[in-house]
Amino acid sequence: MPDTLRTDLDQPALTQAMLRHLRSSLGKDPEHATTYDWRMSLALSLRDLVVEPWFASTRRTYDAKGKRVYYLSMEFLIGRLIEDVAINLGVEHIAAAALAELGQDYDRIVADEPDAALGNGGLGRLAACFLDSLSTIGIPAYGYGIRYEHGLFEQHFEDGAQVETAEKWLAQRHAWEFERPEVSISIHFGGYVSQCGEKSVWHSDETVLAQAYDTPIAGWQGKWANTLRLWAAKPVKLFDLESFNRGDYIGASRPEALARTISRVLYPDDTTDTGKELRLKQEYFFTAASIQDLMRRFLAEGFEIDSLPDHVAIQLNDTHPAIAGPELVRILADEHALPMARAIEVARKTLAYTNHTLLPEALERWPEGLFARILPRHHRIIEIIQDAHFAAAGTKVTIIEHGQVKMGELAFVMAHKVNGVSALHSELVKETVFHDLHTAYPDRIINQTNGITPRRWLYSCNPALRALIDDTIGQGWAADLERLSELRSSVEDAAFREAYRAAKRSNKERLAEWLKARDRITVNPDAMFDTQIKRIHEYKRQLMNILETIALWNDIRDDPNGDWTPRVKIFGGKAAPGYVMAKSIIHLINDVAKMLNADPTTRDLLQVVYPENYNVSMAELLIPASDLSEQISTAGKEASGTGNMKLSLNGSPTIGTLDGANVEIRDHVGVENFFLFGLTARDVTKRRSVPGFARAAIEASPRLARVLGQIADGTFSGGDSDRYAALLHNVWDHDYFLVTCDFDSYFNTQREVDGVYRDPEAWTRMAALNTAGMGWFSSDRTIRGYASDIWNVRPLVV
Ligand code: KOT
Numbered sequence: 001m002p003d004t005l006r007t008d009l010d011q012p013a014l015t016q017a018m019l020r021h022l023r024s025s026l027g028k029d030p031e032h033a034t035t036y037d038w039r040m041s042l043a044l045s046l047r048d049l050v051v052e053p054w055f056a057s058t059r060r061t062y063d064a065k066g067k068r069v070y071y072l073s074m075e076f077l078i079g080r081l082i083e084d085v086a087i088n089l090g091v092e093h094i095a096a097a098a099l100a101e102l103g104q105d106y107d108r109i110v111a112d113e114p115d116a117a118l119g120n121g122g123l124g125r126l127a128a129c130f131l132d133s134l135s136t137i138g139i140p141a142y143g144y145g146i147r148y149e150h151g152l153f154e155q156h157f158e159d160g161a162q163v164e165t166a167e168k169w170l171a172q173r174h175a176w177e178f179e180r181p182e183v184s185i186s187i188h189f190g191g192y193v194s195q196c197g198e199k200s201v202w203h204s205d206e207t208v209l210a211q212a213y214d215t216p217i218a219g220w221q222g223k224w225a226n227t228l229r230l231w232a233a234k235p236v237k238l239f240d241l242e243s244f245n246r247g248d249y250i251g252a253s254r255p256e257a258l259a260r261t262i263s264r265v266l267y268p269d270d271t272t273d274t275g276k277e278l279r280l281k282q283e284y285f286f287t288a289a290s291i292q293d294l295m296r297r298f299l300a301e302g303f304e305i306d307s308l309p310d311h312v313a314i315q316l317n318d319t320h321p322a323i324a325g326p327e328l329v330r331i332l333a334d335e336h337a338l339p340m341a342r343a344i345e346v347a348r349k350t351l352a353y354t355n356h357t358l359l360p361e362a363l364e365r366w367p368e369g370l371f372a373r374i375l376p377r378h379h380r381i382i383e384i385i386q387d388a389h390f391a392a393a394g395t396k397v398t399i400i401e402h403g404q405v406k407m408g409e410l411a412f413v414m415a416h417k418v419n420g421v422s423a424l425h426s427e428l429v430k431e432t433v434f435h436d437l438h439t440a441y442p443d444r445i446i447n448q449t450n451g452i453t454p455r456r457w458l459y460s461c462n463p464a465l466r467a468l469i470d471d472t473i474g475q476g477w478a479a480d481l482e483r484l485s486e487l488r489s490s491v492e493d494a495a496f497r498e499a500y501r502a503a504k505r506s507n508k509e510r511l512a513e514w515l516k517a518r519d520r521i522t523v524n525p526d527a528m529f530d531t532q533i534k535r536i537h538e539y540k541r542q543l544m545n546i547l548e549t550i551a552l553w554n555d556i557r558d559d560p561n562g563d564w565t566p567r568v569k570i571f572g573g574k575a576a577p578g579y580v581m582a583k584s585i586i587h588l589i590n591d592v593a594k595m596l597n598a599d600p601t602t603r604d605l606l607q608v609v610y611p612e613n614y615n616v617s618m619a620e621l622l623i624p625a626s627d628l629s630e631q632i633s634t635a636g637k638e639a640s641g642t643g644n645m646k647l648s649l650n651g652s653p654t655i656g657t658l659d660g661a662n663v664e665i666r667d668h669v670g671v672e673n674f675f676l677f678g679l680t681a682r683d684v685t686k687r688r689s690v691p692g693f694a695r696a697a698i699e700a701s702p703r704l705a706r707v708l709g710q711i712a713d714g715t716f717s718g719g720d721s722d723r724y725a726a727l728l729h730n731v732w733d734h735d736y737f738l739v740t741c742d743f744d745s746y747f748n749t750q751r752e753v754d755g756v757y758r759d760p761e762a763w764t765r766m767a768a769l770n771t772a773g774m775g776w777f778s779s780d781r782t783i784r785g786y787a788s789d790i791w792n793v794r795p796l797v798v
Helices: 011-024 035-064 082-088 092-101 106-111 122-137 241-245 254-261 277-300 305-311 324-335 340-350 368-374 376-393 407-413 423-431 435-440 454-460 463-473 481-490 494-519 542-558 580-597 616-625 643-649 662-669 681-688 693-699 702-712 725-733 739-757 760-773 779-791
Strands: 068-072 076-079 116-118 141-146 154-158 161-165 178-189 192-196 199-203 206-218 225-235 312-317 351-354 365-367 404-406 417-420 445-447 528-533 567-572 606-609 628-631 654-656
Touching: 011 035, 011 092, 035 082, 035 092, 035 106, 035 206, 035 225, 068 122, 068 277, 076 122, 076 616, 082 092, 082 106, 082 122, 082 454, 092 106, 122 141, 122 206, 122 225, 122 312, 122 454, 122 779, 141 277, 161 580, 178 277, 192 376, 199 324, 199 376, 206 277, 225 254, 225 277, 277 305, 277 312, 277 324, 277 368, 305 312, 305 340, 312 324, 312 340, 312 779, 324 340, 324 351, 324 376, 324 407, 340 351, 340 376, 365 368, 368 376, 368 404, 376 407, 404 407, 407 435, 417 423, 417 779, 423 435, 423 445, 423 662, 454 463, 454 616, 454 643, 463 481, 463 494, 481 760, 481 779, 494 616, 494 760, 528 616, 528 739, 542 567, 542 580, 542 606, 542 702, 542 739, 567 616, 580 606, 580 725, 616 643, 628 643, 643 654, 643 662, 643 760, 654 662, 654 739, 662 760, 693 702, 693 725, 693 739, 702 725, 702 739, 739 760
Parallel strands: 068 141, 068 312, 141 225, 312 351, 351 417, 417 445, 528 567, 528 628, 567 606, 628 654
Antiparallel strands: 076 116, 154 161, 178 206, 192 199, 206 225, 365 404
């Protein structure tokens, strides 16, 4: 089947649809239409095309009485949708032609769309890839989340330091959603619980409404479309007229302001625990709305209440929706009179939980007092769940302990399956965070290695490589990514390698133009583009990368006529606003960039580029243009990584540690096509127990010692020797993430990379074998794994 679908839609029809929307939805005539107006009319015209498959999918699910999957996630990091939808419907060329006829440029219109940035990083982007795959495979599914008024903050650099401003994606109309005022669900907080005979009655003292907004998510070739349902918080009483009439205008709008606060803003933390009351309310708000909504749908079909697990699978994206356990038990027991033990059993068979991190600071815990005040009935139910678990498993693992409610333990106990997100991570989950629970329930923890959607992360973002793959192995690989292995036989063909290089070159030129236009930065596309793009975190070790950059700069200055391999070091990523050390690392990268990029002896050989406000759309530009992928986390700390998959798929070999999914990527692309360095997870644990390990490593590495000395003496901070004092103290005396121990190994491996890059044929072979080896990392494969091993659902379309 060709990679195009809507053969019934031709370009004149789309042109007419856009002109119609321009008039009737935007109220504009073509002469006065702005870029925004054209973009909206294109988006609305494309949305119209999704509606029919969307209705058909819903009908099909009802007719088949199919089991539905509910993916509960605090985050959906979607990015732009126009290109995504156009590609999935196979109308990309028609859309470009229609716009051209209207005197508009497709690329400019597409680039005008703001990113839907309802997530922080990997966890949220994974949820978005899963939505695409669920629809592509044809599994009846709903994504449930929060319609944040403000997504992830915008990042700016002021004198090299990160400054945050509010993101405003909803300042404009959002073209893709359908508002559902009729789907308004009451969510309760606070109050007390009374006993009425056997029955417990929760008398809450605060209520807000959860109102639904639906976005259809069409899969590949538009054969199936699921729903992303996001909840916005609204007040029960919009306006306090009594206060207004008294002249208290602020008091009059207080109910609305209070309620709306719940869905106002995405928490900007990635892998840290914020422990704020509002966060707990957000978690309960969207989870309770989702559970009520799915229960209503389930009951409307007339099934017996305890057949719930046969018709519903609920997946918890980390512990943020873990309150789903007690909430479901509450509904089954309190509202449907199921005996408590049976309610717990039914809920457990329905729920499953994905763990995304081992970092202790990210494991959610709530002060018991706060929890009991906001959710008194759930607090009591958790005590009952804990007692039942004690009785059944004979373990000492508690859910409530030392005045804290531990959401990881709660999610584990209430799930029939718990999964990690890479082979290594899943083993570490068994050995570390959930060791005792794993012993008590040995079949519960399984692995589902993450994946990425090849539609967005190759087909759409890399048209040059897409065309070469089409020419080489034919079409159809975008929904059958393992077919990329057919490229292997072409890698020895010099003409293929030439074409592969040309595709990479054009992507690098595209990025160079974009950097020039946006940031007035000039980069040389002949240099190696060496890319580290991800959240800024100590465990991801951007610090090690910038220290290595300084060391290389020193070496070049010591021998300016040496045989150096020109590099552009590209960084992208945001730090949580309250994460002081991560912000200091950002400042250092920018300080180093300023110094190095101004050095006439080295700047053609080594450049540092850090474009501000990295997001999904920027990733779509950077990834196809990259030559080398930096995946250098301390072994055992990165649960999986998915950027590592995107870069390798697009032809960037990895320099990396044996961490997360790097291990499996290396197996798939071949160990000879992966630059491995550093300590293993086991070495890391051992090394940490050696007293003074950091100091010893620095003293054994003159290169590293010199770099640290330069930072200390203010070389990069205009003589300010205080700016990085805390950071340096941490490196010398603490270094929990073992930057010092891996430094030499990393530096030397980078020089190996230089050697291979100097041989374009060898490098192209390696890059192409990365593309050819990455088929397994499609999120379609991941979703099929969840469907068979956790959800027990089958696709309704083939
Ligand atoms: C954030 C807060 C609490 C618990 C976990 C997180 C978290 C984990 N946020 N993002 N992650 C990342 O999830 C990705 C998808 O599984 C992984 O690839 C990545 O390694 C995690 O760091």
